Amino acid sequence: MTQPDGLLYSKEHEWLKIEGDVGVVGITDYAQDSLGDIVYVELPRVGAQLKQSASVGVIESVKAVSDLFTPVGGEVVEVNTALDADPALVNREPFGGGWLFKLKLADAAERSSLLGPSDYGALVAAEH
Amino acid sequence: MRRTALYDEHVALGGRMVPFAGFEMPVQYAGILREHDAVRKRAGLFDLSHMAQFELRGPGVAAWADALTINHVATMKLGQARYNIFTNEGGGAHDDVLFYRLEAERWLLVVNAGNAQKMWEYLRNRPAPGVTLTNHHGEAALIAVQGPHACAIVSSLLASAAERSSLEAMKYYTCAPGEIGGVPLLFGRTGYTGEDGFELFLPGEEAPAVWRRILAAGAEHGLEPAGLGARDMLRLEAGMPLYGFELAEDLSPLAGGQRWAVKFEKPDFTGKAALVAQAAEDDYDRIVALSLSGRVPARSGYRVFRAGEAVGEVRSASLGPSVGAYIATALVRKSASALGTALQIEVRGALHDASVVALPFYRRS
Numbered sequence: 001m002t003q004p005d006g007l008l009y010s011k012e013h014e015w016l017k018i019e020g021d022v023g024v025v026g027i028t029d030y031a032q033d034s035l036g037d038i039v040y041v042e043l044p045r046v047g048a049q050l051k052q053s054a055s056v057g058v059i060e061s062v063k064a065v066s067d068l069f070t071p072v073g074g075e076v077v078e079v080n081t082a083l084d085a086d087p088a089l090v091n092r093e094p095f096g097g098g099w100l101f102k103l104k105l106a107d108a109a110e111r112s113s114l115l116g117p118s119d120y121g122a123l124v125a126a127e128h
Numbered sequence: 129m130r131r132t133a134l135y136d137e138h139v140a141l142g143g144r145m146v147p148f149a150g151f152e153m154p155v156q157y158a159g160i161l162r163e164h165d166a167v168r169k170r171a172g173l174f175d176l177s178h179m180a181q182f183e184l185r186g187p188g189v190a191a192w193a194d195a196l197t198i199n200h201v202a203t204m205k206l207g208q209a210r211y212n213i214f215t216n217e218g219g220g221a222h223d224d225v226l227f228y229r230l231e232a233e234r235w236l237l238v239v240n241a242g243n244a245q246k247m248w249e250y251l252r253n254r255p256a257p258g259v260t261l262t263n264h265h266g267e268a269a270l271i272a273v274q275g276p277h278a279c280a281i282v283s284s285l286l287a288s289a290a291e292r293s294s295l296e297a298m299k300y301y302t303c304a305p306g307e308i309g310g311v312p313l314l315f316g317r318t319g320y321t322g323e324d325g326f327e328l329f330l331p332g333e334e335a336p337a338v339w340r341r342i343l344a345a346g347a348e349h350g351l352e353p354a355g356l357g358a359r360d361m362l363r364l365e366a367g368m369p370l371y372g373f374e375l376a377e378d379l380s381p382l383a384g385g386q387r388w389a390v391k392f393e394k395p396d397f398t399g400k401a402a403l404v405a406q407a408a409e410d411d412y413d414r415i416v417a418l419s420l421s422g423r424v425p426a427r428s429g430y431r432v433f434r435a436g437e438a439v440g441e442v443r444s445a446s447l448g449p450s451v452g453a454y455i456a457t458a459l460v461r462k463s464a465s466a467l468g469t470a471l472q473i474e475v476r477g478a479l480h481d482a483s484v485v486a487l488p489f490y491r492r493s
Contacts, residue, residue, distance in 0.1 A: 036357070037161040039447050040425050058476070060425050062160045062447060063357060
């Protein structure tokens with residue numbers, strides 16, 4: 001399982017990449033592996049106002065439906081429409097092409113509750 | 129939590145182990161979709177040793193079993209396998225099973241893992257003259273090879289041309305003794321995937337070596353180990369019931385879609401009167417097959433509507449890769465059950481279209 005540098009991580013196994021005042025959100029390699037083959041992703045609507053840690057959508061794998069949480073709050077500015085036709089992209093490229101949504105960050109201070117790569121790595125190792 | 133004789137093999141193959149019916153079983157190895165694809169196109173290898181195997185011996189078995197089940201037992205020929213259901217007095221199902229007639233007075237009865245204890249207690253509490261029961265649950269192993277290449281793979285493990293052609297000539301739903309590498313076993317040309325294939329019954333201590341032989345022989349055919357996740361997807365596409373979903377203590381074979389197996393001409397059997405009455409009244413909720421129109425998956429327990437009225441609930445549901453759609457079974461009232469009926473499934477508060485279709489969803493070519 002990898003957790004690239006340059007990203008922040010949540011205990012719910014999402015990652016956050018900061019690009020100026022926009023954050024890109026996805027799920028980690030550990031999360032996609034745990035879920036198994038992903039068959040459907042329900043994303044928040046563009047324009048939706050999300051609160052940190054809220055359940056904002058759903059990721060369905062063959063086995064189960066899982067809530068999708070947001071690691072930080074803000075307004076959704078873009079969602080990954082490629083996942084409509086190819087939800088398995090999340091399995092194949094969890095940190096790349098399988099990103100889920102982008103939001104305009106509401107509060108920079110929220111990031112302090114997220115984990116860095118090595119702390120997230122430790123969390124994953126402990127969950128095994 | 130118990131383990132089958134093949135536990136170490138699963139772990140070595142990267143199997144993701146989960147608790148199932150009191151056993152640690154592999155839900156997947158490389159991935160459910162990939163394993164499903166392997167079975168449909170090449171072959172998959174399954175450990176089903178968590179299922180219970182009972183041996184039934186004696187001159188009294190046929191009549192005794194006929195009195196407890198819906199389908200004919202006494203008329204089974206030597207080397208025949210037959211699907212059957214043990215019913216309760218209300219016509220509901222205790223379990224759905226396979227009988228294999230090995231000798232005139234010797235049967236193998238394969239029972240669902242989740243019902244192993246219930247069924248053993250049930251049968252043991254009904255002693256009859258000329259009936260001896262032995263419980264091999266946990267000691268006997270069951271390995272299934274399923275898929276278009278299954279026959280070639282299993283055949284390649286047999287020692288002589290005569291054995292190979294006998295195996296290849298076996299008809300569907302027959303069984304015969306044989307051996308692999310000197311290990312005596314029973315072959316059944318049966319399965320739970322809708323593909324051709326074999327189920328191998330053998331002593332647990334011989335299972336690891338035979339499993340590995342099959343994997344080795346299957347490598348050039350693209351055989352892959354397949355877990356319970358793929359198994360469920362395959363059986364649903366093939367229109368096969370799963371106890372607890374399409375059959376239950378309160379869900380009879382009539383309601384569950386297994387009317388074909390109810391032999392009303394049998395003089396009597398447990399639950400016959402209730403089934404006769406149910407058939408005559410014909411007002412019961414029943415299992416239908418649904419094909420979903422969109423991309424949103426249904427899940428067990430989701431409510432089913434027709435023109436705004438709640439008519440039932442989803443039982444089994446899965447992606448059907450061989451069907452190109454999400455598929456499900458649902459228990460709905462009779463008025464919502466005709467082929468072609470347009471229904472809606474409630475998913476997280478929104479309604480999604482589905483229609484009643486005929487089973488099976490998938491048939492092998």
